[in-house]
Amino acid sequence: MRRQYVSKILLAGVAVGALALTGCGNNNSNNSSTAQGGSTGKVVHLRYMVWDPNEEVGYKKSIKEFEKLHPDIKVTLEQYSWSTYWHKLLTEMAAGDAPDVFWDHVTYFPQLVSSGELLNLSPYIKKDNVKLSGYYKSLVNQYKYKGNYYGLPKDWDTIALLYNKTEFKKMGIKMPGKLTWNPQNGGSFLKLAEKLTVDKNGKNATQPGFNPKQIKQYGYLSWNQNQEGYLNFVAENGGKFLDKKFGTKLQYDSPKAVQALQFMQNLIYKYHVSPPGSQTKGATSDQTLFDSGKVAMTTEGDWMLTPIAKGANFKIGVAELPMGPAGRVSVMNGLSDAVYAHTKHPQQAWELVKWLAGKKSENLLTSGGWVWSPRPSQDKNFIAYWKKKGINVTPFMKEAKGQTVSFPITYGWNEAYTKIRNTMNLMYLNQLSASQAAKKAVQEADAAFQSAAKGK
Incomplete structure (x- = not known):
């Protein structure tokens, strides 16, 4: 949606x-x-x-x-x-x-x-x-x-952490009540992702002899999606997306935003807990990789509950986003x-x-x-429906009532986003560093914003 x-x-x-x-x-x-x-x-x-x-x-x-x-x-x-x-x-x-x-x-x-x-x-x-x-x-x-x-x-809609509840139980791992992350060492979120990342010989990413070139299951999915993915981490590190509503300056190149983007890239190529960009270029990569058991955790919007639940042959758990240096912050959007x-x-x-x-x-x-x-007063109806399906969706609601940020709203966003997505894809393919990708994205996006804003 x-x-x-x-x-x-x-x-x-x-x-x-x-x-x-x-x-x-x-x-x-x-x-x-x-x-x-x-x-x-x-x-x-x-x-x-x-x-x-x-x-x-x-x-x-x-x-x-x-x-x-x-x-x-x-x-x-x-x-x-x-x-x-x-x-x-x-x-x-x-x-x-x-x-x-x-x-x-x-x-x-x-x-x-x-x-x-x-x-x-x-x-x-x-x-x-x-x-x-x-x-x-x-x-x-x-x-x-x-x-x-x-x-x-x-x-x-807000963004929460969906996880393979069946696989967690099989591996003897419990989802912590509160996960944290930081760009320096990844926090408890990275540790959990490492335990869930398993190679073809059954060794996880914390064990000696782990082979990052032959991974059977990844702990988390870091891929080129803004609303469901990296924008939440940027906000949780204290970064911003735009200078203001209807603004003309993308903020991806700020130090805090670059730190968060670098962490997203590190999850793939430094820590090896996420599939490489070559495996996540498709429009439905998240659903396919999660439902097939290739990844144990993914950040998702609640609108994906129905298709994911239909495609999965395991129990699905929902947890709040891992908390970053600036707290827990979800992108909140609505039609x-x-x-x-x-x-x-x-x-x-x-x-x-x-x-x-x-x-x-x-x-x-x-x-x-x-x-x-x-209307917040009717949240209980949605919760009750999914409870009957065996899925606790209250983490989405808790995030809606906590710290949230709006999706970028400005003139020319669609034109700019085509350029942003193409540039960020180079970062996820490890062809550009986070800093290089952010700088390039800002230059191209700002030109589109400023052109669209003329005469408004």
Whole structure:
């Protein structure tokens, strides 16, 4: 759901291609309704676009309930993969024929809001007296721009440590109540990863004769993922990602950030507790390596629980992130439900968004284990669902209520991230040091930020 395999498509860049799609767009033009959403005897058809196939199941149930309460509104749910989703959405926006309601992500929010593609929801929130105080404040503010709100939070996610509970038991190892790490000697986290790293002769990384060239099981997965991986370690070492929200300066080259990045690289090539970059280049490397038993621990977002649980033939444990020098800090992100600024039915689209962000819909979705609710009061539903599956997900919740940092939000992030990811990949392949990779990433990213920020 939150994976950052972001294409380089811009609204302006898809305008030509969009011309071919204008004839197969929205059905809204043939429908009508009153200005305030009252029934006129005609049914309004809305399109709702999402990207996660697992969550789609839950949202179909929610929409079914919504339609019972709003018989004059019918909703067509459209689900596409992450990359296809954004290509289609931006193309249809360029053609002036986008879905009425859709999922928004913080990496695309600056682009969409500054180009006028998102409906300002503040007047609707005020008119219907929607209380934003019931949500996690950080989630609400992610989609706030120049004093107004351009989306209501639909969920949240933090990053925790998933581990092979069955393998831990087999090896006689217990997950410590609190793990720590530091860039100097790795702390108890590194010691645990070393015990879990075993070569083909059964020796672990702490024992004499251990062969790092013939490893059967790695202790941890350090790979080129920002949200699920290295950004958490950067924050826990006291580093920052950007100079500010909508900023133009990447902070990867600060001393504290470089220390954390070097530690991530050392886990692979110095301590040999993580697979080399050549084995982790695929888009689903984490799930494949973890579910196959190739790695015993991995840092993951809660949105990966369903696919990982389906693919694993062992019991899964969840622990809080290892605590760094600056404490335990998780990247906390959340999606929003947004309304297309040029929808022909803004009131009906708002009714759908208000429903999706309401307690009844959230209760349905959290009770089915699809998402954490953006309301802390409903965390218990999600926890109860996964408890029945034998997985204790409370570490995710504890992190949400502790120290968190937002995913980078700025103009041009998608263009910059393509460059950042390619550069960081060189670090994970051991072709650049952490310092060299950070410096290169900053130079390339800042140019993209500054170019995108012009005229905003």
